[in-house]
Amino acid sequence: MHNGLIELRNICQQYKSRERVFTAVNNVNLKISEGEFVVIVGPSGCGKSTLLRIVAGLQKPTSGEVLYRGAVIEGVNPHATIVFQTFALFPWLTVQQNVEVALKARGVSAGSSATRAVELLDRVGLDGFETAYPRELSGGMRQKVGFARAMAVEPELLCLDEPFSALDVLSAENLRRDLLELWASGKIPTRSILMITHNIEEAVTMADRIIIMDKDPGRVVAEHPVSLPYPRYNKDASVIHHMDTIYSVLAGQTQPEEVEMGAEPGEAGHMRTLPSVSLNELTGLMEYMAEMPADTANLYELPKELNVEPDNLLRLSEAAEILGFATIAHGDISLSPLGETFVEASIILRKEIYAKRIQRLPLVHWVLQMLQNAESNEIKWDDLKEVLEAEFTPRVAEKQLDVLIDWGRYAELISYDDREEVFSLAI
Numbered sequence: 001m002h003n004g005l006i007e008l009r010n011i012c013q014q015y016k017s018r019e020r021v022f023t024a025v026n027n028v029n030l031k032i033s034e035g036e037f038v039v040i041v042g043p044s045g046c047g048k049s050t051l052l053r054i055v056a057g058l059q060k061p062t063s064g065e066v067l068y069r070g071a072v073i074e075g076v077n078p079h080a081t082i083v084f085q086t087f088a089l090f091p092w093l094t095v096q097q098n099v100e101v102a103l104k105a106r107g108v109s110a111g112s113s114a115t116r117a118v119e120l121l122d123r124v125g126l127d128g129f130e131t132a133y134p135r136e137l138s139g140g141m142r143q144k145v146g147f148a149r150a151m152a153v154e155p156e157l158l159c160l161d162e163p164f165s166a167l168d169v170l171s172a173e174n175l176r177r178d179l180l181e182l183w184a185s186g187k188i189p190t191r192s193i194l195m196i197t198h199n200i201e202e203a204v205t206m207a208d209r210i211i212i213m214d215k216d217p218g219r220v221v222a223e224h225p226v227s228l229p230y231p232r233y234n235k236d237a238s239v240i241h242h243m244d245t246i247y248s249v250l251a252g253q254t255q256p257e258e259v260e261m262g263a264e265p266g267e268a269g270h271m272r273t274l275p276s277v278s279l280n281e282l283t284g285l286m287e288y289m290a291e292m293p294a295d296t297a298n299l300y301e302l303p304k305e306l307n308v309e310p311d312n313l314l315r316l317s318e319a320a321e322i323l324g325f326a327t328i329a330h331g332d333i334s335l336s337p338l339g340e341t342f343v344e345a346s347i348i349l350r351k352e353i354y355a356k357r358i359q360r361l362p363l364v365h366w367v368l369q370m371l372q373n374a375e376s377n378e379i380k381w382d383d384l385k386e387v388l389e390a391e392f393t394p395r396v397a398e399k400q401l402d403v404l405i406d407w408g409r410y411a412e413l414i415s416y417d418d419r420e421e422v423f424s425l426a427i
């Protein structure tokens with residue numbers, strides 16, 4: 001039985017700018033129990049950071065209540081600490097002194113704070129770096145000092161605002177693992193963690209529960225429990241399944257998969273062709289839309305503004321729609337929360353989102369399976385074309401292969417050797 005640690009009741013946050021009152025967070029209710037690792041995902045501007053500040057008591061909401069262990073909290077929550085994307089370390093202090101600052105601020109004596117700081121640094125794996133200066137450390141190590149400093153406060157509730165997003169892939173991976181180990185070991189007094197991220201894989205591999213938010217106004221649209229044992233690997237079928245579900249929610253998918261996606265070759269039903277566009281262009285379209293008010297553009301004006309052929313634009317919008325990046329209604333195309341998440345993502349994350357989304361398309365799924373079953377995971381262009389000609393005219397089959405090459409390469413799912421004219425699985 002879990003005990004409630006923190007509870008948000010009917011939280012609303014409005015911001016006033018000039019004449020306008022803007023609702024950044026609308027009626028959010030959220031309860032986090034002891035022992036829970038909760039992650040919030042959602043597009044920029046949906047109020048994630050605002051909520052985190054409210055939880056930590058750094059900001060008073062316009063209305064609603066924050067309860068901590070059942071009691072209403074006013075002002076800063078002494079039991080919560082926030083770790084930000086880039087931790088501001090004092091450059092003129094050593095690693096150890098940076099941690100001691102936090103301890104002294106809590107009233108720990110100078111003598112004990114030195115011992116404690118060394119312990120904390122040891123725990124995050126920085127043994128031997130006590131006398132180094134922040135500039136001498138890698139980004140990952142600096143963030144570890146940030147974690148050690150946050151731990152020095154011994155927070156019962158640890159709030160993390162995209163703590164890994166500024167790090168290179170390897171450091172992020174290591175630090176995630178370290179944090180999960182620390183969390184699971186019970187060596188830290190932290191009872192609950194609330195983390196914000198844009199990275200769906202990170203959310204699924206770390207969280208007990210994922211809160212999905214959307215904007216205009218910022219609100220919770222869905223919750224998704226993830227009860228998988230740790231360690232979780234991104235290639236595990238169960239992890240992939242959870243990621244797909246989160247992407248579907250972000251994409252605002254309303255139709256069952258088979259209706260929305262069409263049939264695979266050989267199955268009864270309509271087989272959908274892949275729109276013949278390059279993913280580079282599609283990325284360009286989404287970046288453009290993200291600059292527009294309400295992330296919406298008019299389909300009839302777009303060709304002129306983007307300098308693309310109207311036909312090509314139609315194919316691009318179709319691609320955006322089948323990948324769940326946009327919705328089209330009344331001649332307007334609008335980014336979905338997934339599309340917004342994509343635009344905000346790093347190049348590596350964008351490739352992952354593309355990979356996730358295009359694998360759902362029956363044609364891509366089918367070709368991937370054929371490659372998996374093929375000798376050396378390779379199939380000749382000619383052979384694949386022949387198979388596709390059972391479904392499509394020769395011209396369409398060829399076009400589909402072109403699209404597969406472009407999309408497969410971009411998403412790093414399928415490779416194509418131009419000289420040998422062979423498709424293979426990208427590893």
Ligand code: ADP
Pocket residue numbers: 015016017024042043044045046047048049050051218
């Ligand atoms: P997220 O973390 O999901 O990107 P934020 O909580 O930072 O969202 O912001 C939610 C919305 O509130 C955004 O539209 C942002 O511009 C606005 N906002 C955030 N802080 C302030 C502020 N201090 N004053 C005015 N508007 C703000």
